[in-house]
Amino acid sequence: MTFMLTCPICGRRELHEFLCGGQERGPRPPQEGLSAEAHFRYAQFRSIPPAPQPEWWYHGQGCGVWFKATRNPATNREERPGG
């Protein structure tokens, strides 16, 4: 499987230039009183709905930026490239 991603700095590039940083789950939760379960749920758990979802991608073989892209795991396509 392969597809292309749009880096906000470099433009459309081959998938192999990128690393996936997983689903967008929001900023790190406040740690005061954070239960272990809540932490591991945030840090480890992923859901992969067959619908467009925001994800973090790293342009490791390029400019080194982390950016958010919307990908649909059902089709393996970036939705609204660059948008």
Next chain:
Amino acid sequence: MARLPASPTQRIDPSRPIRFRYWGGEAEGVAGDTVASALYAAGVRVFSRSLKYHRPRGLYGLDGESANTFVAIDGVPNEAAETTLLRPGMAIAAQNVRGSPERDLYGILDRFDGLMPAGFYYRLFHRPARLWPFFQERLRAMAGVGVLQPSGSRERPGRFERYLNAEVAVVGGGPAGMAAALAAAEGGGRVCLFERRLHLGGHLDWRTRLVDGQPLHRRATELAARVAACPNIRVFTHAPVTGVWGENLVTGFLICPEGGIAREYHYECRARSVVVASGCTERPLVFEHNDRPGVMPATTAWRLAASYGVLPGRRAVFAGGDDSSLEAAIELAGYGVEVAAVADARAEGHDPELVAAIGEAGIRFLPGWTAGAARGTNRVTGVELRRIDGGRAEELRCDLLLANAGLQSLIGPLSTLKAQLGYCTRTGMFQPTRLPERAFVAGSMLGLRDVAAIEASGRLAGLEAAAAAGWDAESQIREARDAVRNAPGPAAGCFLACAPGIGRGAKAFVDFDEDGSYKNVVESAQQGFDVPELAKRFGGFGLGPGQYHVPGQNLAMIMAALAGTPLDQLSGTTVRPPLVPPRLATLAGPGLAVHKETPLHDAQAALGAIFRNAGAWHRARYFSTDLSCREEIRNVRANVGVLDSSPLGKFRIYGPDAQKALQRVYVSDMSKTKPGRCKYSAMCNDTGNLMDDGVVVEIGPGDYYFTTSSARAGATVEWFRYHTRHDGWEYQLVNLTDTLGSLNLAGPNARKVLAKITDADLSNAAFPYMGYREIVVGDGVPVRCLRLGFVGELSYELHAPSSYCGYLWDLIMAAGAEFGIRPFGLEAQSCLRAEKGHVIIGTESEQRVTLTDIGMGFLWDSKDTASKKVGAPALRHASGQTDRLKLVGLRIDQAERRPEDGDIVIDGTEVVGYLCTTRMSETLGWQYGLALITDRHAPEGGTVQIYSNPRGTPSVTHGTVVAPHFYDPEGARLRA
């Protein structure tokens, strides 16, 4: 065998003979021959023996459709004879043969097919279980294709790869593909055209039929010349496509001509749009003994005569289901083959022009008839023709039986592209019902037979593809649509699933590669594997190298007929990549040994360094053939040594929020950094595992210099930015790892050496342990000097611009000469640091242990929750837990055989941990070990057993648990 007289369709040069060896004897082919055409011309009819039944198998297709024609060439097994060009001196041997191809000792297996029903390999000989290994060994010896020679050629043919970009990629170089490429190129975009055969032209290549007064093969030449003349079309021939992937990535391999850049290379073409025009192939007719040598598709015989000048046989019977068979009959009669009869499974709908020509040629035409059974064993000797309604049968003699049940489309590229396919009840073929974005289909795979219609569809697809890639071609597309509409539409196909009157236990093969018969399909269905995708796996249909080509559509049609499924609900099997099998070496690619060399590589090589790969680097591991490095270690402990530590990660981070970023990723309180001081700290991941350690130095307001371990240098930027991605902090991070080289000058005499080459004050008071100074060395080289102690001695790490490192090295070696300085390598460093109890990440840490478990919990600022330190919640969670692995030191008893790295630590029969690093230390006088063991066994003073079993002879050694700091535990030497 003499070749036929020269003709314009021939692709050979009979004036250039090529000698080769076959089965021990000498034979001769001509330039332009493939191995298959040369063997056939030399009279070879039995090419191999089949997988299960050892039945004789002959030439079937000419494009690698089955393993029938797999041969061993110069000791390399499983080469497709039809697609390999003949080279002088080749030694060719048949496969899966005991004796000779014609007289095979296992041929008797054919009579015991009752013992080998569908799925027998999964079901029989398994009870009782102890019998299975016996049968498995024997079955495997009898079955199979080629045999790999472990002592054979180690040649790596895949030394090259090619990556292409195009606006439009066209798969298939027949008339539709060429028309598509030409049309797409009109827009000025880059076009790549991929053709699996040696020549463009597709099915026009060997046809002499006149259309508009021009022979079709000349039309092919004309189109190919136009394609070649077009500057923005790149043509790749002998370049099968292995798959078309997401967003139109076309992958395949190109078989190079003799003397080319490689024997075969992998290519990938990223195209904006793709046109699939992969064409059609004859759908095999399933009838009794349809695998006998001499039974083949009409096209194979036709091409043998037209392209290779080989007379395929003397007396032929045709049993077809498509007009191409009628045309082939007329052509072959013209080449001198006696055509005894032309049966056609279709009762009507034939091209009247061809029917008339058959009549004129005096050939018997039998519409509504087909082949029911082939006669003969090593050669076909005759055929029983049957009426489709089963009413009558008739025997005819022949040595060539050209059979098909119409055509089937080559849907492979569409299947990998995830196009939706459906069975078309007009054309009798699987055809695309929905295509992915920017993918287009053209040509005969749409059911088109008229050449003008095929070209028109190609032109339309090419224009649409170019338009999808950004060219405004609206008016051209409108015209092309009209042209398609005015051309003849798809022709009616043939719907025959298999010949009438079979299925009573006779051998009618659906798949040659795996010896899958009609009977096996019935058995699979009876066992509950009653849809094609299940039967494919259980009975083995289409799992061989030819994959879809032979069983493809037939499997679906026969299973539908057995289940009574209406044709329009027919479902096929997914064709999987690679569509055509490339060599593994081609997929493995160039296998380049890519590594980095430090700025001190040559200087160390000159001193006899032995280099090893270490991560991305090639590093000096030893400086002598004594792999225990006794002298290197002793010299550091007693005197002074120098290590090239250039791969050490070196970074600068600066900006108003730089400290916040440090606080996030480091476990310590990074607000406590001080100018001129190295602050040692560590990084964890979200599960509290140690990821990295190093020092951080404040070099200005909001400006820091820090080091990471060599292995983590590449991931550090990614790590910082990932863990601060939501915060919008303002900081810059610069990787200086390659910009700066680094040397570690270590040993009691280190200060004396350094003092000779710098004016800086190196006294303990002016430059204490963990100090950081920017000093000038030699003729003015700026050096960042860090007073650290990884190896447990007084030491200075010197970071200097890479280009100065060679000069710095020479300076240090000259200054140290009077003390007897010597370089040391990675192995010595590893022993030195282990004696000191300094961990290496990944050696003394792993995913089951946290920072605390390996005794580095003191680094963690556990009260800080505001910075949201990475790993802190996990460390907090694990801090109260028991039954965890802990890092301990071991003093290991003397033993005849010393335990080694990785040996397990046991308590009776229970495994309680393992040895991470262990060495016999000359410094200490005993063997130490760093081990991860459960906390129950971790208290100091306890004894443990170490179980070693290196070469199958186990031994147990005892050890005492001690603190994991064996050498200079107070650190007096570091501070000296």
